[in-house]
Amino acid sequence: MTPISTPDLHALVEGVYADLAPFRGEGAVADYIPQLARVDPQSFGLAVATTGGDVITAGDALAPFSIQSVSKVFTLALALGKWGDGLWKRVGREPSGTAFNSIVQLEQEKGIPRNPFINAGAIVVTDSLLAGHQPREALGEILRFLHFLADDESIVVDQAVARSEQATGFRNQALANYMRAFGNLHHPVDLTLGVYFHQCAIAMSCAQLAKAGLFLANAGRLITGGSVVSRERARRINALMLTCGHYDASGDFAYRVGLPGKSGVGGGILAIVPGQAAIAVWSPGLNANGNSALGTRALELLAQRTGWSVFGG
Numbered sequence: 001m002t003p004i005s006t007p008d009l010h011a012l013v014e015g016v017y018a019d020l021a022p023f024r025g026e027g028a029v030a031d032y033i034p035q036l037a038r039v040d041p042q043s044f045g046l047a048v049a050t051t052g053g054d055v056i057t058a059g060d061a062l063a064p065f066s067i068q069s070v071s072k073v074f075t076l077a078l079a080l081g082k083w084g085d086g087l088w089k090r091v092g093r094e095p096s097g098t099a100f101n102s103i104v105q106l107e108q109e110k111g112i113p114r115n116p117f118i119n120a121g122a123i124v125v126t127d128s129l130l131a132g133h134q135p136r137e138a139l140g141e142i143l144r145f146l147h148f149l150a151d152d153e154s155i156v157v158d159q160a161v162a163r164s165e166q167a168t169g170f171r172n173q174a175l176a177n178y179m180r181a182f183g184n185l186h187h188p189v190d191l192t193l194g195v196y197f198h199q200c201a202i203a204m205s206c207a208q209l210a211k212a213g214l215f216l217a218n219a220g221r222l223i224t225g226g227s228v229v230s231r232e233r234a235r236r237i238n239a240l241m242l243t244c245g246h247y248d249a250s251g252d253f254a255y256r257v258g259l260p261g262k263s264g265v266g267g268g269i270l271a272i273v274p275g276q277a278a279i280a281v282w283s284p285g286l287n288a289n290g291n292s293a294l295g296t297r298a299l300e301l302l303a304q305r306t307g308w309s310v311f312g313g
Contacts, residue, residue: 003276004306006054016301017046017058020294027285027293030265035164036066036284039267045282046298047206049214051223051275057207064203065282066161068264071142071199072122073213073245077229077237078145079116079125087128090184091121095244095251101171103178111182115244117262120175123185126196130187135195142199149212149228155204162201169197206268209280213270216241216260217278238272242310249289256300258309263291271299273308 004012024042031037045060079087096114098104105114113121129138139157147153176189185192204212214223220234221227229237241260246253253261259279261271267284269292279302283294303309 002307006050006052006056009048009050009054009306010056012302012305013046013048013056013058016298016305017044019301020044020298021059023294023297024283025285027283027287029267029284030286030290033161033164033168033265035158035161036266039065039284041285043267043282043284044294044298045206045280046302047210047280048277048302049207049210049280050277051214051218053223055207055211060282061206061280063282064158064205064208065268065284066158066200066264066266067202067204067209067268068200068266069117069119069122070209070262070264070266070268070270071202072117072125073216073237073241073262073270074145074149075122075125075129075142075199076116076240077233078142079128080233080237081229082131083128087125090128091116091124093240093244097248101175103171103175106175106178106182111179111184113179115240117240117244118247119172120179123172123176123192123196124179126199127185127187127192130192130195135191138195139198142195143202146202146204146212149215149222150204150208151211152208155202155208157198158201158203161203162198165197165201166194169193172196200264204268206280206282209268209270210278213272213278213280216272217274217276219275235274238274241272246291247289249287249291253291253296256296257303258311259299259303260310261299263295265290267292267295269295269299273306274310276308
């Protein structure tokens with residue numbers, strides 16, 4: 001992928017935002033989490049953090065939002081650091097082909113979730129991070145990791161969103177109890193879900209999220225030179241984002257955008273351009289698959305105009 005100069009990238013980002021701003025509000029907010037139903041559907045932000053150290057923003061790119069399932073990228077990186085390939089005994093690496101909160105496959109596959117980015121798989125990953133920790137300590141580890149990656153200690157959990165999720169997360173409770181019955185959850189359900197709901201309720205801006213994801217575009221290293229994960233592990237996390245990061249719409253996202261990406265029902269998407277940049281978009285309105293409708297369009301347009309794609313320019 002050909003590098004793009006900073007001025008040109010500024011113009012491209014601003015152009016994508018300007019062209020799509022009239023469509024703000026498309027899609028439907030995730031009203032099954034009451035606190036997310038209150039988010040302004042007109043919000044729309046876009047940020048690109050480059051391996052050269054630039055952070056280019058447009059729209060509401062500095063406004064914090066609930067990252068929800070985008071957090072699963074970071075908890076996976078932490079869990080692999082703790083357990084290595086042993087983690088794959090508890091969660092698979094295949095696309096699910098079903099909705100993010102589906103319980104159907106768990107019965108057939110004996111409580112082993114298909115991948116770490118559907119809810120069931122992410123709950124197992126969170127459970128693995130609880131080993132040897134109290135819930136508050138495990139959540140603290142996740143937050144410290146994000147502070148380290150984004151070089152920003154202002155990132156916090158939105159407690160109102162966390163309470164809202166805990167009050168309404170019955171399907172996640174069902175998933176967790178089902179896996180506990182198969183022996184694939186090692187801690188009490190309420191403890192694991194407590195951490196899971198709070199990790200999903202972490203609030204970040206597009207600019208913070210793009211900076212936090214940049215290590216995946218930089219062969220597992222911070223742009224300041226510090227190592228986060230190995231080059232091989234960064235490549236494999238990117239592979240999982242490409243094949244599983246958008247649930248049952250992962251194939252369509254790969255077809256339209258051509259980059260590893262992870263979405264969240266808060267309306268955020270993190271996309272990775274290996275060797276070049278990390279991109280974060282936010283628009284709360286979701287499509288039928290639970291992915292940001294306008295955010296997906298923004299990434300598709302940006303990929304077209306930059307030529308960025310893991311499948312060749």
